[in-house]
Amino acid sequence: MLLGCAHPIHTVTEAAPVLAPFAPCTGTRFGPHIDHVVTGVSTGKRTAKSDFQQWATFRLNWRFIMSDRNPPSPKVFVAVGYLLLLGAMGSWAPFIGVFYRQMRLTGLELGVLFAIPSVCIALLGPVWGWVADRLGGHRAALRLSVIPAALAALLVSQAASFAELWPRVVLFGLFFAPAASLMDGIGVSVSQRAAIGFGRLRMWGSLGYIATSSLVGAWLGGKVTGGFLAVQATCLLLLAAVSLGFPAIGERHGPQHAPVNITVILHNRPLFILLLTQAVLYLANTAVLNYVGIFMASLGAPPRLIGLAVSLMAVSEVPILLASSQLTRRVSARRMLMLSIGVYVVRFALLSLVRTPVWVLPVQLLNGVGFGLYALSAPRLAHELAGGEALAATAQSLLASAAAMGGITGTLIAGVLLDRIATYQIFMVMSGVALLAFLIFGVGWRLAGRKRPAPSPAATLQT
Numbered sequence: 245m246l247l248g249c250a251h252p253i254h255t256v257t258e259a260a261p262v263l264a265p266f267a268p269c270t271g272t273r274f275g276p277h278i279d280h281v282v283t284g285v286s287t288g289k290r291t292a293k294s295d296f297q298q299w300a301t302f303r304l305n306w307r308f309i310m311s312d313r314n315p316p317s318p319k320v321f322v323a324v325g326y327l328l329l330l331g332a333m334g335s336w337a338p339f340i341g342v343f344y345r346q347m348r349l350t351g352l353e354l355g356v357l358f359a360i361p362s363v364c365i366a367l368l369g370p371v372w373g374w375v376a377d378r379l380g381g382h383r384a385a386l387r388l389s390v391i392p393a394a395l396a397a398l399l400v401s402q403a404a405s406f407a408e409l410w411p412r413v414v415l416f417g418l419f420f421a422p423a424a425s426l427m428d429g430i431g432v433s434v435s436q437r438a439a440i441g442f443g444r445l446r447m448w449g450s451l452g453y454i455a456t457s458s459l460v461g462a463w464l465g466g467k468v469t470g471g472f473l474a475v476q477a478t479c480l481l482l483l484a485a486v487s488l489g490f491p492a493i494g495e496r497h498g499p500q501h502a503p504v505n506i507t508v509i510l511h512n513r514p515l516f517i518l519l520l521t522q523a524v525l526y527l528a529n530t531a532v533l534n535y536v537g538i539f540m541a542s543l544g545a546p547p548r549l550i551g552l553a554v555s556l557m558a559v560s561e562v563p564i565l566l567a568s569s570q571l572t573r574r575v576s577a578r579r580m581l582m583l584s585i586g587v588y589v590v591r592f593a594l595l596s597l598v599r600t601p602v603w604v605l606p607v608q609l610l611n612g613v614g615f616g617l618y619a620l621s622a623p624r625l626a627h628e629l630a631g632g633e634a635l636a637a638t639a640q641s642l643l644a645s646a647a648a649m650g651g652i653t654g655t656l657i658a659g660v661l662l663d664r665i666a667t668y669q670i671f672m673v674m675s676g677v678a679l680l681a682f683l684i685f686g687v688g689w690r691l692a693g694r695k696r697p698a699p700s701p702a703a704t705l706q707t
Contacts, residue, residue: 321489322434323448328486329390329427330558331452332479335460335472336397338554339547341537342468344409353406355659357413358534362655364417365425365648372422373429373641382493386426387484393420394480401470421648423480425640432627432640433493443568443620450565452479453558461551468547513692515629515642517685522622522643523650525585525681528674530651531658532592536604539667545601553604560612561619568620578689580621585682587614592675596668 344354376385396416403409435442456479460472537550545553564571571580591610598604626643654674661670 317438318489318491319434319438319440319445321486322431323445324486325427325483325490326431326445326447326449327452328479328483329423329452330449331456332476332483334453334456334554334558335475335479337533338457338461338537338551339464339468339472341534342541342547342550343470343472345538345541346468347405347409349406351659351662353659354534354662355656357406357409358530358655358659359652360410360413361417361420362530362648362651364414364421366645366652368418368421369425369641369645369648373425376422376426376429382426382430383487383490386423386430386487386490389419389421389423389426390480391419391484393423394477394484396420397473397477397480401473422641422644425644428623428640428643430490430493432623434491437491441565441568441572441620442624443565443571443616446568446619447562447565450558450561454555454562457551457558458555459551461548461555464547464551512629514689515626517688517692518622518625518629519642519646520688521581521585521681521685522646524684525588525678526647526650527654527657528592528650528677528681529588529654530647531654531674532595532671534655535658535662535667535670536595538662539595539671540601540604542667543599543601545604549601553601553608556605556608557611557615560609561616562612564612564616565619571617571620572624577621577625580617581625582682582686584614584617584621585678585685587617588678589675589682592671592678596671596675598668 341354341358344357349357372385372389376382393416396412396419399412400409400416403412431445432442435445456475460475464472536553540550540553575583587610591607591614594607594610595604598607622643623640626640654677658670658674661673
């Protein structure tokens with residue numbers, strides 16, 4: 245309540261200069277409700293005062309206005325959540341491959357370690373998502389995911405061999421598996437409720453990724469130690485605390501009493517094509533992401549340059565995500581998705597041509613167009629095709645599961661290839677795989693015959 249409720253001794257005359265800014269929200273000049281609370285009589289009238297008296301009254305009551313603070317909007321909490329989640333990923337992704345490689349692991353052992361989190365996402369992601377949708381417990385599920393994952397990351401930092409690493413990585417993967425899909429389910433739902441572009445929320449994740457990947461790289465200096473995993477654990481624990489401010493998701497639709505039926509998904513041809521495209525694209529993308537650090541290290545790049553290369557990927561995403569509302573109004577989601585896959589094809593091919601580590605930096609800038617457009621189109625398409633907010637977590641977990649299945653295959657293939665061919669040749673192979681994803685989506689979507697959905701007031705999603 246405003247001034248009159250907290251301090252009823254004030255008259256309408258005294259409250260007038262202070263309440264005037266709030267007049268548009270009331271029935272009369274100050275509103276009959278406020279007039280009644282202040283004076284006991286609903287009048288809507290006030291007495292003229294001198295400028296000095298108005299100024300003095302304003303000074304006396306300013307502290308009461310300032311003490312009546314509203315809690316932050318849910319979208320603020322979600323934006324900070326993305327900042328921390330992607331910050332955790334940014335402190336891990338650029339350096340984990342080099343950390344493993346310093347233990348003199350074979351290519352196959354590297355492939356197994358890289359594949360473990362993807363296996364966990366593929367097998368457990370949809371289960372976590374379905375449980376969260378059924379029970380309406382998205383926030384609790386997210387906390388149950390990230391807190392144990394933070395502790396497991398600290399255990400990984402203390403490992404010194406493959407035998408010590410793999411069970412700890414399995415433990416990490418079991419709990420971290422649903423984190424990204426749960427966060428995206430909440431993010432897409434909140435963006436639609438608040439009528440803002442999803443990219444404006446997701447952009448904060450890119451900023452977190454930029455900050456941790458660059459700062460951790462500078463902090464590590466000339467050698468990658470387990471300290472980057474401590475940064476990751478810290479970000480995850482902070483995310484658990486911030487999630488207390490997230491809104492409830494899916495409660496308006498009631499609980500879901502049946503698991504996702506794979507037969508229904510297979511008959512939903514557009515969704516099936518989207519998931520297949522996701523799997524094939526992430527076969528290529530995961531292989532490149534996991535081995536680009538190793539590739540740069542083989543060219544003589546220090547950890548600082550490796551961290552900078554990865555942070556540039558996230559920097560280039562920010563303009564695309566900032567323009568998310570305009571892009572979703574002017575470009576159809578299908579075309580946006582195809583354009584993003586085409587950029588992936590070009591980027592992977594250019595990486596295969598690099599022979600000096602510094603030239604990786606401008607190539608990584610292409611990630612902004614590729615991943616930025618993909619992040620704006622794929623989650624929204626999955627959200628719509630799976631039924632909207634009622635299955636918010638399930639839609640994103642299916643997308644994450646498809647990506648994980650592709651990632652499993654990609655990391656294992658790249659691990660085997662690493663013992664036989666050079667890393668730059670792996671990138672060329674993955675460029676061809678990304679081209680296959682482009683063809684699958686382009687041809688498959690046309691054959692699926694997807695109809696155009698009705699425009700959304702939050703963001704027009706044309707298909």
